[in-house]
Amino acid sequence: MLAKTREKIIETVLFLSAATAITIVLLILIFLLKEGLPILMKVGVIDFCLGMTWNPIAIAGEPEYGIFPMIMGSIYVAIGSLILAVPLGLACAVFLAEIAPAWARFSLKHAIELLVGIPSVVLGFVGLVLLVPFVRDHFGGCGFSILAGSIVLAVMALPRIISVSDDAIRSVPRAYKEASLALGATHWYTIKKVILPSARSGIIAAVILAMGNSIGETMAVLMVVGSVACLPSPLYDVLDPVRPMTSNIAIEMSYATGDHAQALFATGIVLFVMVGMMTWLSHKVLKSKMGTAR
């Protein structure tokens, strides 16, 4: 009898620790809403998300809370990082999965693990001292720019894209590849026409996940994008500075009070929702693959 009670207690304790993660997520939601919802209601969700002016400490007149330029700032640097990181990352993944000899695979795999381990603030610092002056001298502008932010984020996204795509490529059934080779196709032709299309959903999931990570990244971006809360002009000028949502929170939270602080929590809500959507979408894509390819 005693043993049975003991077993029951242990199972309950284990269940409670398993429920911790979802509890934390709920607490995060509750506290973000508690702090951010009042200002969202006051300004209006539409006006908050699509408003063009961010002027929280108005010297004269009403303060304005519009974060559209910052939403776009986040999207600019995230897409920029993907444009740079996806081709390189995909090539590395194909290399790892298909043509790397054992020693090359071993060293590249460990190099990628090391790259993941570099703290984002260190990458941002290197970006600040090397990349910003480089962009200023060779491309023009002030150096703090969408371009610099995209490059730093691309370095962060690279290892994630490589390892998830590598897994996707390796999970393509061997028979597909062998059938293609047996028909006389070259290795490269097989990779291009058989292996990559079969691994497509895994790769797309990796890219979406990388985009979510890039939107949510703070320190590395903060140090190189310049943090000007306006849209670039003209809209395609990647040498202009922007301010992503994460930078906005990081910069202003230290001195914000009242409505201003609430508006930063509301920015956090928007960020949370955007990144959450990306995570959900990538899982959705992965799930659809499980249904068809296997």
Add this chain to the structure above:
Amino acid sequence: MTAITTTNGLVSPATSDRAAKVGLWASAVLSMAILLFIIGYIVIEGISVVNIPFLLGSPVLSGAKGGILPAIVGTICLMAVTLSSAVPIGVGAAIYLAEYASDSVATRTITFGVECLAGVPSIVIGLFGYAFLVIYLGFGFSILSGGLALMAMALPWIVRTSEEAIKAVPLTVREGSLALGATKWQTVSRVVLPSAIPGIVTGAILGVGKAIGEAAVLMFTAGSSLLMPSSLFDPVRALPYHIYILASEGISNPMAYGSSIVLLAMVLAINLGAIAIQAHYGRRYGRN
């Protein structure tokens, strides 16, 4: 090797095959070069700063001179709090998911929660830590607040890797133990867990190694005091945040390089430790 491939007719399949492979090799080399360049650059610029007075001294003039001992100690204290809170909870959760959970709504909700938490941006965890731990629970800017906020970052990783390590233990081992009359918990604690320990320890170490670099979490929870902490409720300035302040406020680039080397060395030591544990114990029941 005459192939059925019909490319544009200008380049033979064999040539395009060779060209593509050269391209793939080049991209692998480029990725390695980026990594080596970043690490090499920091080490070359900062190694002259790193010496005993730097490692064991206190900062002078907001860190423009002197050492970084309080930041190192603060970082280690934060890691200790994170480890001691995230590991028991994470391993407990992994045991539940791997051994006890049936495929019910509750289990799926729990798994969903772990995936959600893994996706929350670090700055949002920072905001949450500020509103919940610092203000609501009244922990203030402290090691405790910072360590617990980092726990939220490390937890999903620890749950996943531990669950994988536990699931890799073959079913027959459990059945053998249960057949001898052991209870479920006896089986889990005396038979399954010892086999899974290397995988769990490796995952835990890597999880904390990942979390500790997150300055965005620490800037709103651990404070930015440059004094030596004397209790869990004292504020500290963790190394990543110290680097951010040194660089962004233009206090001292050389000191920022030096601090980056120390932070990189700490993360590297953590990763190497994890690899060594795995190599030493090996995978008793490997999956690959």
